[in-house]
Amino acid sequence: MVVTIDGKQIEAREGQTILELARSAGISIPTLCYLEKVDPIGSCGLCVIEVEGEQDLLPACSTVVRDGMVVTTRSERIETARLNALKVLLEKHPLDCPVCDKAGECRLQDLVYELGYERRIADRTVGIPMLKKPPVSYSTPAIKYYPGRCVLCRRCVTVCSEYVGQGVLVVEGENGDGRIEVAYPEKCISCGECLAVCPVGALTENVSDLKARPWQKRTVRTVCPYCGVGCVLELNVAQNRVIKVTVDESVPPNYGTLCVKGRFGFEFVNSSERLTKPLIRKDDDFVEASWDEALDFVADKLRQIVAEHGPDAVAGLASAKCTNEDNYVFQKFMRAVIGTNNVDHCARL
Structure with missing residues (x-):
């Protein structure tokens, strides 16, 4: 099928969304809540586009293409709608960028400049206070949670539920009164996926x-x-x-x-x-050695033990930190070189 986006005809595949097709063709459509690895969330309202024959603007992230569709991604109507959506996101978001961990790599900051909204903020026409509330407890001590910075994009909730499969987070309240809450802290595995997908400084690393x-x-x-x-x-x-x-x-x-x-x-x-260098015990002390010296020392000791007591006097313990290939070579070394089947594996970290 063929879809026309901004006057450019593009081959599309069945089930593809307008956002996916536009990105594949190098056409930029702004998003905040969109994540490739989960179903479209559709909470930010920034990816709206015009489709010929449709009265309302449609979200590009969840609108599936159809043959002959004509799409416009840039117009005065679209830009106004995107600016209004961004204003909604910013109305309760504090301008504490100088002290926020996310400053310089914040998607919301990028959108302010991308959509030409910086002049309104510079003129202080949007009355946004500085964040004064401290972080609140979260499901894991490895992450700091600042609810006041949250823009309710629902990325964290969606990725925890759909991608990780834990469902630790929920949205409490509606619209402007909504808030992300930790509903099931006992289910949290501290994977940090919520932290990784947060586009602002609501979730920050605490290690x-x-x-x-x-x-x-x-x-x-x-x-x-x-x-x-x-x-x-x-x-x-x-x-x-x-x-x-x-x-x-x-x-x-x-x-x-x-x-x-x-x-x-x-x-x-x-x-x-x-430890950054090998250590060899000499008398009652450990002494730094080169890798060549340490490996020669181990090889000599193994030869000595096998010669005096036989190969079964040696045992090898493999590690879960190694790859399967490393562990295979290790057990081959124990059996073929040392001559013993005394090989085990820790099976855990």
């Missing part, structure tokens, strides 16, 4: 005491050290310290999803007690 703006930090892509799945994550580094973990949703095998260890268990990297 690192060091914070930094985007231009003050660098991102290092690495693999999570906690198990053998091999989840890819991004370490946010400032002042040579890991201050936060983020993800790239396009990268396998986890596609942006992490468990509590992967997302929040990064403090050990900065620990002063962390």
